[in-house]
Amino acid sequence: MSIPTFRQVTKENLSVNNPVLVQVLGICSTLAVTNKVVNTLIMTVGVSLVTAFASFTLSWIRNLIARRVRMIFQVLAITFYVVLFQLILNAFAPEVARSLGPYVGLIITNCIVMGRTETFAPANRPLISWWDGFTSGIGYMAVLVLLSLIREPLAFGTIADFPIFPPQYVSDGYNWTIAIMAPSAFFLVAIIMWVFKTNGLKKEEALKASKSASAIGGAA
Amino acid sequence: MSYVDPITLLFASIFTSNIILANFLGTCSFIAISKDLGSSNGLGIAVIVVLVLSSAISWPILHYILIPWNMIYLDLFAYIIVVAAVVQALEMIIERVSPALYMSLGIYLPLIVANCAILGVVLFMEIRNYDYVQALIFGLGSGIGWWLAIILAAAMRKKIDKSNVPAGLKGPGITLITMGLMAMAFVGFSGILRVQ
Amino acid sequence: MFPLSTLAAQALLIGGVSVLMAVMISVIDSIVNNYGDVQLDINGKKQVTVKGGSKLLGTLADQGIFLPSACGGRGSCGACKCQVKSDVGPHLPTEVPYLTQQELRENVRLACQVKVKADIGIQIPEELFNIKKLSCTVESMTNLTYDIKEVRLKLPEGSDLTYTAGQYGQIEVPAYGGIREPSARAYSFASAPQEKDTLEFLIRLVPGGTVTTYVHKFLKVGDKINVVAPVGDFRVHDTQAAMICVGGGSGMAPFRSIFRDMEARGVLGERDIWYFFGGHSVKDLYFMDWLKELAAKYERFHFIPAVSEPGPGEVWEGKPARLIDVLAERFKTEIPRELAKEGYLCGSPGMLDASMEIMRKNGMTDDKIYFDKFA
Numbered sequence: 001m002s003i004p005t006f007r008q009v010t011k012e013n014l015s016v017n018n019p020v021l022v023q024v025l026g027i028c029s030t031l032a033v034t035n036k037v038v039n040t041l042i043m044t045v046g047v048s049l050v051t052a053f054a055s056f057t058l059s060w061i062r063n064l065i066a067r068r069v070r071m072i073f074q075v076l077a078i079t080f081y082v083v084l085f086q087l088i089l090n091a092f093a094p095e096v097a098r099s100l101g102p103y104v105g106l107i108i109t110n111c112i113v114m115g116r117t118e119t120f121a122p123a124n125r126p127l128i129s130w131w132d133g134f135t136s137g138i139g140y141m142a143v144l145v146l147l148s149l150i151r152e153p154l155a156f157g158t159i160a161d162f163p164i165f166p167p168q169y170v171s172d173g174y175n176w177t178i179a180i181m182a183p184s185a186f187f188l189v190a191i192i193m194w195v196f197k198t199n200g201l202k203k204e205e206a207l208k209a210s211k212s213a214s215a216i217g218g219a220a
Numbered sequence: 221m222s223y224v225d226p227i228t229l230l231f232a233s234i235f236t237s238n239i240i241l242a243n244f245l246g247t248c249s250f251i252a253i254s255k256d257l258g259s260s261n262g263l264g265i266a267v268i269v270v271l272v273l274s275s276a277i278s279w280p281i282l283h284y285i286l287i288p289w290n291m292i293y294l295d296l297f298a299y300i301i302v303v304a305a306v307v308q309a310l311e312m313i314i315e316r317v318s319p320a321l322y323m324s325l326g327i328y329l330p331l332i333v334a335n336c337a338i339l340g341v342v343l344f345m346e347i348r349n350y351d352y353v354q355a356l357i358f359g360l361g362s363g364i365g366w367w368l369a370i371i372l373a374a375a376m377r378k379k380i381d382k383s384n385v386p387a388g389l390k391g392p393g394i395t396l397i398t399m400g401l402m403a404m405a406f407v408g409f410s411g412i413l414r415v416q
Numbered sequence: 417m418f419p420l421s422t423l424a425a426q427a428l429l430i431g432g433v434s435v436l437m438a439v440m441i442s443v444i445d446s447i448v449n450n451y452g453d454v455q456l457d458i459n460g461k462k463q464v465t466v467k468g469g470s471k472l473l474g475t476l477a478d479q480g481i482f483l484p485s486a487c488g489g490r491g492s493c494g495a496c497k498c499q500v501k502s503d504v505g506p507h508l509p510t511e512v513p514y515l516t517q518q519e520l521r522e523n524v525r526l527a528c529q530v531k532v533k534a535d536i537g538i539q540i541p542e543e544l545f546n547i548k549k550l551s552c553t554v555e556s557m558t559n560l561t562y563d564i565k566e567v568r569l570k571l572p573e574g575s576d577l578t579y580t581a582g583q584y585g586q587i588e589v590p591a592y593g594g595i596r597e598p599s600a601r602a603y604s605f606a607s608a609p610q611e612k613d614t615l616e617f618l619i620r621l622v623p624g625g626t627v628t629t630y631v632h633k634f635l636k637v638g639d640k641i642n643v644v645a646p647v648g649d650f651r652v653h654d655t656q657a658a659m660i661c662v663g664g665g666s667g668m669a670p671f672r673s674i675f676r677d678m679e680a681r682g683v684l685g686e687r688d689i690w691y692f693f694g695g696h697s698v699k700d701l702y703f704m705d706w707l708k709e710l711a712a713k714y715e716r717f718h719f720i721p722a723v724s725e726p727g728p729g730e731v732w733e734g735k736p737a738r739l740i741d742v743l744a745e746r747f748k749t750e751i752p753r754e755l756a757k758e759g760y761l762c763g764s765p766g767m768l769d770a771s772m773e774i775m776r777k778n779g780m781t782d783d784k785i786y787f788d789k790f791a
Binding site: 005025072076111114115118119122123 | 434437438441477482484485487489490492493599600
Binding site: 102189195 | 244295296336347386388389392393394399
């Protein structure tokens with residue numbers, strides 16, 4: 001394997017390979033809370049940190065344990081960081097913790113966490129694994145926060161609980177009930193993905209070409 | 221919360237608070253597998269089995285170990301380890317004992333060992349304080365709800381595949397829109413019964 | 417929250433339960449899931465003995481071969497595709513949704529779903545298992561022009577590197593001067609694959625370039641340097657079509673490798689080749705004697721040099737012209753239109769695009785134009 005650099009990893013995770021848009025992975029644990037910006041931010045920060053530290057840990061012990069047992073270690077490490085995050089949240093933001101309900105715990109089964117710790121971490125060094133996990137989480141965050149920035153104003157007339165529409169928007173029933181509910185999340189992810197993919201289709205072609213040829217001799 | 225009778229709970233978990241369409245749990249494997257009806261059916265049935273099984277295992281763990289020993293905050297550890305281990309063991313046993321059963325059920329098990337739906341159902345069970353019967357019914361209903369959603373989606377995708385979808389929306393994109401429409405339809409059930 | 421001792425007891429309990437579960441899995445695993453040792457054949461080139469019973473993805477990972485996978489082997493992403501040569505049973509329903517009709521026909525499988533139970537042969541992209549990091553020693557450094565150096569590296573003992581002419585390697589240089597991080601850049605091999613123990617690169621000094629500056633200013637004979645290789649899929653396609661090759665400046669590197677490889681295999685004279693090479697002035701040209709010799713020796717090998725602006729006092733026999741103008745002109749004058757042709761390009765993006773444009777105008781299609789673009 002060629003050794004990935006920090007910059008390559010960043011680029012991969014933030015654009016070319018954005019985990020949500022390209023692979024539609026890991027949305028399960030967060031989609032349900034995207035009707036509030038604050039909840040979304042906290043959840044995605046959680047995912048980023050858990051992925052980062054779990055990757056770091058798994059990478060650190062990658063040469064010490066056999067693969068069959070590693071599966072158990074992997075789950076234990078991820079769970080450890082999720083529980084830690086949950087405890088911190090309970091202590092410092094009990095309100096948010098309550099409104100997130102079981103979803104914080106569901107970070108454990110987030111495909112992104114699983115994927116990064118299963119495939120990137122065992123093949124790479126701890127620090128770059130940490131960075132890979134973290135940037136994967138940031139790419140994930142970007143999409144879901146965008147989603148919540150659309151859903152919350154439409155649903156409650158607020159952004160991060162700060163009113164942007166007059167109170168009549170909700171009290172007189174001008175708000176979009178559908179934006180509160182589940183279907184809107186599906187539609188919005190699809191639309192964001194559509195825009196992203198259409199934009200990327202051309203670039204992808206070019207990328208494919210340059211990938212197959214890649215860089216030689218020239219610039220340094 | 222008032223006591224919900226099992227029949228209501230069963231219908232609520234299948235329709236109004238469908239595990240995937242209302243709570244988004246288990247989307248990862250849903251989007252890819254729903255491309256094929258046969259695979260969808262198999263995976264759906266496996267989810268039903270595992271959900272019932274994990275509810276059946278987790279409830280005693282919660283009520284006979286975690287609560288008496290005052291270690292609820294370690295619930296995630298307990299559930300994930302025990303459920304994952306049992307499902308993994310089940311897969312290996314089925315494979316050796318019955319190849320036919322393995323092909324129709326066993327091969328799906330690893331896909332859902334760490335599926336969000338499994339952990340989600342168990343956590344909902346804990347938060348909503350279900351008794352044992354309720355927990356089992358909730359597991360069963362959620363499983364059926366997931367199975368129903370995926371075979372419906374798979375059936376629709378068969379048609380969608382033949383229609384002219386914009387390039388950027390092909391595959392996961394149009395599936396998500398299908399799921400959105402299904403979610404809207406399922407929201408309609410909430411007029412019949414309202415249970416959280 | 418709790419007394420520390422309770423906490424310790426509970427941590428111990430969780431640890432105990434985990435160990436118990438791990439033991440349970442291991443026991444069941446060794447009883448029902450024991451398939452003994454099996455032979456794993458990768459690309460027909462590497463054979464290893466592995467313990468059966470695990471999924472192919474994990475078995476490969478144990479061998480240090482990491483197929484791409486986004487979901488971590490749970491059958492949710494479909495990234496870990498690999499072609500299986502031996503019979504491992506029909507496609508599973510968990511694989512079918514991810515595979516195209518063609519992939520189904522070619523027995524492409526998802527490595528995370530296929531269990532290794534008996535001897536198995538697989539085909540994976542060469543670079544996934546062949547790429548190695550080699551600690552090389554600088555054997556010689558020669559100035560070809562005022563800004564291009566030929567660097568020969570001695571491969572470590574027993575490294576057994578195999579590559580095809582046209583591929584490249586990534587040269588890693590350590591942190592130096594004001595550059596705080598090690599960096600790596602890709603350079604085409606100029607050596608023939610038949611030379612087993614050395615690698616050759618043509619490296620042009622790029623003003624401000626991290627790696628080229630290091631190579632030109634700091635690297636000495638005897639130094640150790642890491643090369644990650646082989647990478648890339650630029651190569652000669654095995655057809656009878658005429659090869660139209662364009663590579664000016666240090667873009668000669670892959671062609672030097674390709675021509676030397678073809679000559680070593682005794683096939684250089686067997687197809688028509690036009691090689692267009694050039695620079696700004698006469699002092700940019702190098703290896704002229706070698707190329708002229710090839711042209712003299714092989715009737716079907718045509719070497720066309722170009723110089724756009726001969727410097728003061730330089731002698732240039734031909735008319736000064738840019739490489740791409742010479743290419744366009746030769747298409748009109750000497751390359752038969754009806755001849756089946758393949759384009760091979762190596763150089764800067766601007767030169768590549770211009771050359772492709774000319775090739776298209778002369779009836780060549782994009783799928784027959786192969787290139788190696790400088791980044």
